[in-house]
Amino acid sequence: MSTAAAPASAALAPAPVFRPKRFTLGNIGLYAVMGIISLFFLFPIYLIFLIAFTPANYTIYSGRPPLIPPQLTWSNLQTGLTAPNSPFLPSMFLSLEVAFFVGALAILIGIPTAYGLSRLGSRLAYGLTTVLFVVNMLPSITIAVPISVVFIKIGLYGSPISIGLAQELLALPVTVFLLVGAFQGLPRDLENQARVDGAGRMQAIYGNLVPLIVPALVAAFLLAWMLSWDESTFALILYNPATSATLPVNIFLYFTGRGSPVVGVAFSFVATIPVIILTVFLQKYLKGEDLAAGVRG
Amino acid sequence: MALAHRDGLEPAPVATFFERHQDQLIPFLFVLPALVYVGYFAFYPMFQTIVYSFQTPILSFTYYNYQANVQSGLYSWISNTLWLTAGALALQFGLALGVASILNRTFRGKTAFATIAILPIGIATVVAGEVFNQIFPGTGAGYANSILASVGIAPVYWLQHPWLALTVVIIADSWKNTSLVIIILVAGYATIPRTLYQAAAIDGAGALRQFWHVTLPGLRGFIVMALLIRGAQEVNIFQLAYIMISSYPQLLTVQVYLLWESSGGVPYLASAVSTVLLGIVTVFIVVVIVLGGRR
Numbered sequence: 370m371s372t373a374a375a376p377a378s379a380a381l382a383p384a385p386v387f388r389p390k391r392f393t394l395g396n397i398g399l400y401a402v403m404g405i406i407s408l409f410f411l412f413p414i415y416l417i418f419l420i421a422f423t424p425a426n427y428t429i430y431s432g433r434p435p436l437i438p439p440q441l442t443w444s445n446l447q448t449g450l451t452a453p454n455s456p457f458l459p460s461m462f463l464s465l466e467v468a469f470f471v472g473a474l475a476i477l478i479g480i481p482t483a484y485g486l487s488r489l490g491s492r493l494a495y496g497l498t499t500v501l502f503v504v505n506m507l508p509s510i511t512i513a514v515p516i517s518v519v520f521i522k523i524g525l526y527g528s529p530i531s532i533g534l535a536q537e538l539l540a541l542p543v544t545v546f547l548l549v550g551a552f553q554g555l556p557r558d559l560e561n562q563a564r565v566d567g568a569g570r571m572q573a574i575y576g577n578l579v580p581l582i583v584p585a586l587v588a589a590f591l592l593a594w595m596l597s598w599d600e601s602t603f604a605l606i607l608y609n610p611a612t613s614a615t616l617p618v619n620i621f622l623y624f625t626g627r628g629s630p631v632v633g634v635a636f637s638f639v640a641t642i643p644v645i646i647l648t649v650f651l652q653k654y655l656k657g658e659d660l661a662a663g664v665r666g
Numbered sequence: 667m668a669l670a671h672r673d674g675l676e677p678a679p680v681a682t683f684f685e686r687h688q689d690q691l692i693p694f695l696f697v698l699p700a701l702v703y704v705g706y707f708a709f710y711p712m713f714q715t716i717v718y719s720f721q722t723p724i725l726s727f728t729y730y731n732y733q734a735n736v737q738s739g740l741y742s743w744i745s746n747t748l749w750l751t752a753g754a755l756a757l758q759f760g761l762a763l764g765v766a767s768i769l770n771r772t773f774r775g776k777t778a779f780a781t782i783a784i785l786p787i788g789i790a791t792v793v794a795g796e797v798f799n800q801i802f803p804g805t806g807a808g809y810a811n812s813i814l815a816s817v818g819i820a821p822v823y824w825l826q827h828p829w830l831a832l833t834v835v836i837i838a839d840s841w842k843n844t845s846l847v848i849i850i851l852v853a854g855y856a857t858i859p860r861t862l863y864q865a866a867a868i869d870g871a872g873a874l875r876q877f878w879h880v881t882l883p884g885l886r887g888f889i890v891m892a893l894l895i896r897g898a899q900e901v902n903i904f905q906l907a908y909i910m911i912s913s914y915p916q917l918l919t920v921q922v923y924l925l926w927e928s929s930g931g932v933p934y935l936a937s938a939v940s941t942v943l944l945g946i947v948t949v950f951i952v953v954v955i956v957l958g959g960r961r
Contacts, residue, residue, distance in 0.1 A: 407782045478700050497697055624796050
């Protein structure tokens, strides 16, 4: 494999340094591979834009949809967003309400949980982390069905709170893993010092520690927000057809034969823009150790 | 406690249970609300599902929910789900190992490539399903066929054969979820000391042998973890598949949804399929716990 001789890695991996002739070749190979992989990742995103801004008879209603738009239009978005009876506005408000609820709750429960885990003995902390990790692996649809029965019983069915409480199951574990890392990064003496100075434990946590992990808190909030914004299984089982559904659920319904796909296209586009921006913004906080519940090799 | 000594406080001569575990008890109390929450909203519904699966609408015990589903094809739903899981894991790991090993180098444009590789995380599952439905529809149209037509290949009906339909779902799902595996493997790469590669190179190991003898052992914990997380999530794949291939071939999750929906929210029949799903996921969970305990 001559691709191993890429010059860029020469500074770190010494082997190729001795064979300078292979640099260029390996380089071209590497960039070619990256180009193909990038194309694979970018093509569907390009299509989201293409389908949103091209007349539907050149896209979803075409037998041979062209890859370059013959003409551009705003009409798909207009149809989707402003048509009479379009569920767009109520749908977006519900999505926003739920996402902010999930983000806020993730922080509210996440701070004490992460603090507790960072102060527990390693065996107990490991056991409790595993419990949270397992929650992330459970099938949403398995959990959603009995939860819907409970919410119908207590009259919360379809409310933003009921959808948010279910989605929090996905957001809380990741939030907690991220915040545990942040708490562990703080010097232990900070808390001890505050306690010696007469602060209570709560005061030490919220007055002295929390202000130092604000970036991690913002990241955790946005990550939870994003998970909720994109989540569709709980939102599908727990929405009330008589009132409103979240954006992903409406997209799902419009693409499984319950409305015009053009409306679904418009919804998809609008739902996608904020999360693409968030993903780029959150990139450095998306850490493998957090997503894998703190595996360290 | 070191602090107590430094302050000149005498440790209590005979500690009660509470005193001995005080440093553990209070942190535990901080974790408790989260435990109560996941207990009530995740584990209790899980057991509720198992109970429903053995109940009739008048709450008497029955095997009927399982028998009826076996009659309708439960075994084929299981095998479709497992094939999909296996195929998706293979594709995602091949791709993610490649991308992670590229990201392990330093080169011009690395940040841009890393950003591109994680973008799909931000695309909602239903949107990914919709877009891939436009790429691989069952009608002979679609963007994949546009590309094939440009090189003179006749249109493919992507949903004609169950294996072909599963394959396009595997591609779509891998597009959406490989990013997660990449992130985990990149974290793994960061834990492998550079000196190991240097030592291997001095011993005359080429790139392939370095990968086999240094990279793979170094990544093992991360690979196993990522396989288990993705494996469990793969078994739970639902809307992406439903939007793309509807019920042909049928998957466990889609069947749960259809049974639940067609019964107007009556959970009994759906819960039997749910419980089977839970059983498969439990295998992954048990492996996580066993491996974790050994660490």
